[in-house]
Amino acid sequence: MPEPGEHERVRSVLHTYARAVDSGDLERLASLVTDDVELRRVDGPHEGREAFLAVYRDFFASPVEWCKHLVTNVDVVVDGGRAYVTAYFQAVMTSPDGAWAVYGEYADELVAVDGTWLFHRKTIDVQRKLAFAG
Secondary structure, eight states, X not given: OOOTTHHHHHHHHHHHHHHHHHHTOHHHHHTTEEEEEEEEETTEEEESHHHHHHHHHHHHTSSOOEXXXXXXXXXXXXXXXXXXXXXXXXXXEEETTEEXXXXXXXXXXXXXXXXXXXXXXXXXXXXXXXXXXX
């Protein structure tokens, strides 16, 4: 049985991830993942910390000027030193060309490393994109 508070500690990693993406903080993102992290998206798997960070470097270099992630409906199952997480997300973004929202789900696996929960696998399933009239 997980110790009290473990579920909340795992949830906190998801929220820290969202804030790091929204603020363009690569150093913070790097601190949230294992060396052999796997990021799964529609463009294929990205394996290893450097490949993971390259995805976000590209995003931070894109025309997106502002981004805010909302992470909800977080479900956490802790099994020993692993945590399995599903959650909904909404990301609202703006660029010189307009504004849009992206909706989808996360399916993540985190591992406890020296008492810290880190992403070992992160799956981002974008299910809908909506453009806002401007």
